[in-house]
Amino acid sequence: MGVLSHAVLPMLALALHELARFYFLARAETLNLAQRDFIVNARARGISPWRLRWAYIGRSLISAFLSRLSDTLTGLVSAVFFVEIVFSYPGTGYLIYSAILDRDYVLLQGAVVFMAGVVLLMNWLVDGLSGHLARRG
Template sequence: MPGDTLEVMLSTDLARGFGAGEVLKLQDSMGLGGDLASQVWDYSVRFVSGDLGYSIPHAAPVAELLLAAVPWTGLLILSATPIFLVCGTLAGIEAGYTPKAGLDRWVTPVITFLASLPPFTGAVLLLLTFGIIWPVLPASGAESLFPVSDRLGQATDIARHAILPVLALALHELARFYFLARAETISLVQRDFVVNARARGISPWRVRWAYIGRSLVPVCLSRLSDTMTGLISAVFFVEIVFSYPGTGYLIYTAILDRDYDLLQGAVVFMAGFVLLANWLIDGLAGRLAERG
């Protein structure tokens, strides 16, 4: 996008009367002076030394802003992941165990509809339903304007504010694991070890969870590795809709303010997080596959 932080600031009434010399001095003091190559070199040197830069609109170091925002994003991701991973997989196993009957006949069309909704659409629908039409949950923010003093009350308040963002994030990824588990279960019920287990009269519940469920663990973990990038993109939109003070909302404000130091620092951090998470998940999936 064109422009920089200084141009955004100069577009306000506060900048009236600034001369060309004063603008050049401001550019130099804000690290925006010189040509593109020199700016890239200066940023690279600072980045290698561990300095992610300074956010002028926020008047704070980028690292400090990220440390304040990352826990909120982590709360949403860590809360939503067990929901869509467990619920989607279990529902997919049940639907694939008896395809075209019972649960499969009713749940699959609903999951298909949810899969067609972009993350921001699902977030807006949840916000409209439970935050405005039927206001039973907070519609924005991570805490109340005047938070309670005791820890239990504060934790409850944070949990209530996180319910709608977590649900929006979980519903976006639920379909992915539902269809994966359903397809794998349809294939597994035809395998010899499952056919023999059913022929020996083993309980259907044990066949579902002990035989099919265990076989799906490496597959689901591998898909979770592929899901990380989509999950990060989804949390970006969800945080914007609910004005949630996480990394996604921080990136959004950085784009509006042309705050490139903050934007670059946040993108680098999120990219590193995705790579690290994929490496850990792939390693764990490989170990589980080796053990059988």
């Protein structure tokens, strides 16, 4: 229970900004999609509003969310560094900060290369998922 109560503020610091970005993205894309021909035709055919939201608008929002997710992952990795330093969490960000203060260039270089690899791997997975969904149609 102690770890969870101490993790609330760092999680909120990381999540609230991204939550607002995804909310406004979903709102803008939904308003844009609501005027497209396939939505207007589906509404004219009498498709229920629930099915219209999930099957038509929701499937179209996935590609916009995935493209924003690859940008968000990079921002979250860099934000985690600052959150770990501010909240004194022992993690990669705190390790890099300690390596800078101690002038341990080998550790700093290794940690930065490792984090760059993690970011590249996450972006590769998101791109692969986007390609899979685009192939599906």
